[in-house]
Amino acid sequence: MSNIPQELRYTETHEWIRLEEDGTLTVGITDHAQHLLGDIVFVELPEEGEECAAGDDVAVVESVKAASDVYAPVTGEIAAINTKLTDTPELINQDPYGEGWIFRVKPMDPEDYDALMDADAYQERISEEGE
Amino acid sequence: MLIFEHARPERVNAAQLPAQDDDLYDIPESLRREAKPGLPEVSELQAVRHYTRLSQQNFSIDTHFYPLGSCTMKYNPRGCNDLAMLPGFLNRHPASPPRLSQGFLACMFELQEILREVTGMAAVSLAPMAGAQGEFAGVAMIRAYHASRGDTARSEILVPDAAHGTNPASAVMCNYKVKEIPTDDQGDVDLAALRAAVGPQTAGIMLTNPSTLGVFERHIEQIARIVHEAGGLLYYDGANLNAILGKVRPGDMGFDVIHMNLHKTFSTPHGGGGPGAGPVGVSERLAPFLPVPTVAEEDGEYRLLTERDRPQSIGPLSTFMGNAGILLRAYVYARLLGREGMQRVADFATLNANYLEKKLVEAGFEAAYPARRATHEFIITLRREAKAWGTTAMDFAKRMLDYGVHAPTTYFPLLVPECLLIEPTETEDKATLDRFVEIMATLREEAQREPDKLKGAPWTLPVRRLDDVKAARQLDLVWSEGGETG
Numbered sequence: 001m002s003n004i005p006q007e008l009r010y011t012e013t014h015e016w017i018r019l020e021e022d023g024t025l026t027v028g029i030t031d032h033a034q035h036l037l038g039d040i041v042f043v044e045l046p047e048e049g050e051e052c053a054a055g056d057d058v059a060v061v062e063s064v065k066a067a068s069d070v071y072a073p074v075t076g077e078i079a080a081i082n083t084k085l086t087d088t089p090e091l092i093n094q095d096p097y098g099e100g101w102i103f104r105v106k107p108m109d110p111e112d113y114d115a116l117m118d119a120d121a122y123q124e125r126i127s128e129e130g131e
Numbered sequence: 132m133l134i135f136e137h138a139r140p141e142r143v144n145a146a147q148l149p150a151q152d153d154d155l156y157d158i159p160e161s162l163r164r165e166a167k168p169g170l171p172e173v174s175e176l177q178a179v180r181h182y183t184r185l186s187q188q189n190f191s192i193d194t195h196f197y198p199l200g201s202c203t204m205k206y207n208p209r210g211c212n213d214l215a216m217l218p219g220f221l222n223r224h225p226a227s228p229p230r231l232s233q234g235f236l237a238c239m240f241e242l243q244e245i246l247r248e249v250t251g252m253a254a255v256s257l258a259p260m261a262g263a264q265g266e267f268a269g270v271a272m273i274r275a276y277h278a279s280r281g282d283t284a285r286s287e288i289l290v291p292d293a294a295h296g297t298n299p300a301s302a303v304m305c306n307y308k309v310k311e312i313p314t315d316d317q318g319d320v321d322l323a324a325l326r327a328a329v330g331p332q333t334a335g336i337m338l339t340n341p342s343t344l345g346v347f348e349r350h351i352e353q354i355a356r357i358v359h360e361a362g363g364l365l366y367y368d369g370a371n372l373n374a375i376l377g378k379v380r381p382g383d384m385g386f387d388v389i390h391m392n393l394h395k396t397f398s399t400p401h402g403g404g405g406p407g408a409g410p411v412g413v414s415e416r417l418a419p420f421l422p423v424p425t426v427a428e429e430d431g432e433y434r435l436l437t438e439r440d441r442p443q444s445i446g447p448l449s450t451f452m453g454n455a456g457i458l459l460r461a462y463v464y465a466r467l468l469g470r471e472g473m474q475r476v477a478d479f480a481t482l483n484a485n486y487l488e489k490k491l492v493e494a495g496f497e498a499a500y501p502a503r504r505a506t507h508e509f510i511i512t513l514r515r516e517a518k519a520w521g522t523t524a525m526d527f528a529k530r531m532l533d534y535g536v537h538a539p540t541t542y543f544p545l546l547v548p549e550c551l552l553i554e555p556t557e558t559e560d561k562a563t564l565d566r567f568v569e570i571m572a573t574l575r576e577e578a579q580r581e582p583d584k585l586k587g588a589p590w591t592l593p594v595r596r597l598d599d600v601k602a603a604r605q606l607d608l609v610w611s612e613g614g615e616t617g
Contacts, residue, residue, distance in 0.1 A: 041603035042603070042604075062603075064599045065542050
């Protein structure tokens with residue numbers, strides 16, 4: 001069973017989102033996603049200050065099996081990136097919800113966060129996939 | 132053991148020849164190197180043994196069954212090789228004047244004509260040096276066509292999610308945005324999604340038919356209509372042309388541009404990086420943009436057409452015209468087969484694939500598209516085996532090597548979990564296919580009884596299971612004294 005923390009929000013495309021105290025949103029890929037991809041060997045990060053629209057591909061996560069886009073969950077501006085992933089992409093496998101975070105986005109409209117899927121909805125979504 | 136590890140200082144690469152003084156008299160002192168080049172110092176015999184041993188450790192179509200899906204690893208008839216290596220061809224300088232190259236140019240002209248006829252296109256250029264360059268040339272022609280009409284708002288190329296990775300890459304190389312079109316559960320392009328995706332921004336769609344899922348795209352005429360009505364063009368990825376050779380023609384399906392992989396369908400040697408050949412064919416309206424040179428014939432005389440003759444051409448793609456030796460092999464192959472032989476290629480490629488799929492399903496494997504007839508290749512999914520016994524498609528592929536079979540394509544297309552894409556080709560006999568089924572059945576038993584036999588495989592090869600994670604993370608391949616890499 002994959003780990004789906006209750007306090008996070010999720011997307012259909014397997015990103016998780018955490019609301020920080022300063023209003024920014026931290027984004028990574030879920031435990032389920034990292035498990036499907038297998039060993040991550042390369043991460044392409046966005047640039048800080050880059051503007052993004054919800055659904056834009058802003059990062060790429062590459063494993064020995066496949067390369068997969070990571071999408072911005074909301075419209076806004078990239079506020080921070082996890083530069084540690086450049087040298088240690090395996091952090092995404094080891095600690096997807098912690099050290100393996102990918103970027104932080106400052107949402108243009110803070111209410112966008114509330115529209116994201118909660119843990120139960122995501123759980124249901126991945127059980128539909130039958131994996 | 133690396134050849135560098137055989138090396139000893141001052142050992143020279145000659146047999147028993149007496150030592151000769153270095154003949155450097157005409158090289159100015161200032162241009163002579165002071166340090167030795169970093170080459171291995173081995174004897175001639177050591178070099179021969181080293182590379183012969185490496186070649187013996189290799190899997191190849193000449194030594195092993197090689198059902199690598201999408202790659203069409205068929206037998207390369209030796210006759211094609213012999214004729215392409217006639218001294219007249221080998222010794223011809225590519226810059227020699229056309230009047231001294233009439234034989235070669237005649238072969239190239241006829242190859243253009245044969246490919247034009249078999250694909251149903253209006254004109255063909257042999258210039259691209261490989262499939263990927265053919266794709267690049269094809270998309271560049273789509274761009275040139277729209278630009279010539281002042282239709283510059285077209286910024287998107289549509290690519291089905293089952294496509295080869297080269298398709299979106301070629302589109303991006305030509306400065307297009309890529310929009311992905313989903314596939315339905317029967318392996319056809321999702322027409323509703325396609326209708327929603329086309330518009331005045333659509334430059335074209337890149338399609339492989341039969342698709343990478345090993346099924347024929349049944350809605351091809353509707354797809355052609357939808358894309359053409361939106362003002363876009365249809366690009367045909369010829370990777371899977373083997374299945375339909377002499378049976379149905381991309382030109383008749385409505386395609387505007389096509390590239391062919393001669394190193395697949397026309398049986399020129401490949402694997403290990405080439406050399407390839409990726410001729411392109413086009414419909415009438417795209418003919419002015421074909422890459423140069425092409426070969427023209429006037430009153431029995433052959434000559435090369437250049438940008439002077441074809442001012443709208445996207446230009447040359449290399450110094451000369453494609454990989455001449457490879458094009459010659461394809462020409463001989465096409466002439467050996469003739470019209471009837473080409474149809475037999477398609478007949479037996481699809482018969483072999485369908486036979487093998489059926490036998491594997493009988494042996495307990497799951498076909499990815501059981502309701503569809505296979506074309507020249509098919510997909511089985513090992514998701515049940517992975518779930519039940521923890522043995523993945525990669526474990527099956529690695530264990531197969533111990534039984535002397537090159538593994539099929541693994542984990543492609545990405546749409547199908549734990550998949551093997553299997554292409555037996557028309558050049559394998561029934562006994563070989565039956566043997567493959569036996570091996571697969573044995574692997575399945577092993578997976579059930581002793582899954583570690585698969586998970587640790589290969590056991591009998593010179594190199595055991597590779598650490599593909601380390602290989603992808605540490606890309607240092609340079610040898611240096613004392614094992615330092617950098």
